[in-house]
Amino acid sequence: MRIILFGPPGVGKGTQAQALAQKFNLVRLSTGDLLREEISLSSPTGRKVEQYLRKGHLVPDDIMLEIIDNILLENRERDILFDGFPRNLNQAHSLERSLAQLGQEISIAFEMYLDETEIIKRLVNRRYCPRCDRIYNLITNPPQRVGVCDDDGAKLLTRADDTAEVIKKRLNIYDQETRPLVSYYKSLGIYRKIDAQGNQEEVLNRISEIVNAYLSSKCTSN
Numbered sequence: 001m002r003i004i005l006f007g008p009p010g011v012g013k014g015t016q017a018q019a020l021a022q023k024f025n026l027v028r029l030s031t032g033d034l035l036r037e038e039i040s041l042s043s044p045t046g047r048k049v050e051q052y053l054r055k056g057h058l059v060p061d062d063i064m065l066e067i068i069d070n071i072l073l074e075n076r077e078r079d080i081l082f083d084g085f086p087r088n089l090n091q092a093h094s095l096e097r098s099l100a101q102l103g104q105e106i107s108i109a110f111e112m113y114l115d116e117t118e119i120i121k122r123l124v125n126r127r128y129c130p131r132c133d134r135i136y137n138l139i140t141n142p143p144q145r146v147g148v149c150d151d152d153g154a155k156l157l158t159r160a161d162d163t164a165e166v167i168k169k170r171l172n173i174y175d176q177e178t179r180p181l182v183s184y185y186k187s188l189g190i191y192r193k194i195d196a197q198g199n200q201e202e203v204l205n206r207i208s209e210i211v212n213a214y215l216s217s218k219c220t221s222n
């Protein structure tokens with residue numbers, strides 16, 4: 001199974017991806033997390049991409065696609081959940097070609113949607129754990145101890161791109177570059193739209209229902 005989760009910044013992709021990966025035993029491939037990890041390691045890739053993330057621009061496709069291809073190869077036997085990838089049509093086409101080479105295809109492409117006021121509220125209150133990537137929200141999902149990750153005790157951080165100015169930029173880039181994926185995945189017959197309003201559990205149930213239906217349909221057709 002190869003599942004894509006896309007949607008504007010702050011809609012809850014990472015939160016749902018972490019829960020779905022656990023629930024359905026999927027490898028979670030979050031391109032944002034991977035890039036932030038490269039930056040925190042100060043690797044050659046990290047140094048190349050830091051400015052793009054800081055400004056809210058997309059990282060160039062060639063850098064992104066090389067990272068993805070390596071991970072697809074390493075995980076060829078596993079079910080994968082893509083969080084934040086693909087981000088434009090070029091990446092979408094490239095992903096399909098890479099999967100085809102492995103005899104695989106995309107099962108479902110979920111687009112999560114939410115109104116902009118709620119998105120901004122979620123993002124300005126977000127904190128994350130740089131060690132395990134766990135996502136918190138000061139209002140809806142706070143840590144037990146202020147400023148500290150419940151799982152590993154690391155100090156929680158605010159993302160460098162969660163400023164009002166950069167959030168606006170990311171929302172614009174989503175509209176221009178990523179939204180065209182909607183008609184593309186509709187044309188492939190694998191597009192599903194998910195209302196991201198409501199608590200994490202409610203949203204998880206909406207997505208899980210569709211994943212379960214997909215899995216049952218695969219069982220009956222085999």
Ligand code: AP5
Pocket residue numbers: 007008009010011012013014015016031032033035052053054056057058059060064083084085086087091122123125126127135136137138140141161170196197198199200201203
């Ligand atoms: P990325 O890290 O993917 O950021 P994004 O797309 O902007 O999305 P976010 O991670 O900000 O939001 P989310 O939807 O994951 O929401 P979350 O679950 O955290 O990418 C960052 C950057 O990396 C890009 O700008 C770009 O530069 C680069 N990049 C990444 N992928 C790339 C690619 N493929 N190509 C090129 N460049 C790429 O939730 C947000 C908040 O809401 C949290 O506080 C959470 O606790 C809370 N929350 C979640 N769900 C709920 C709920 N149901 N109710 C209440 N609160 C909730």
Ligand code: MG
Pocket residue numbers: 013014015032084
């Ligand atoms: Mg995310």
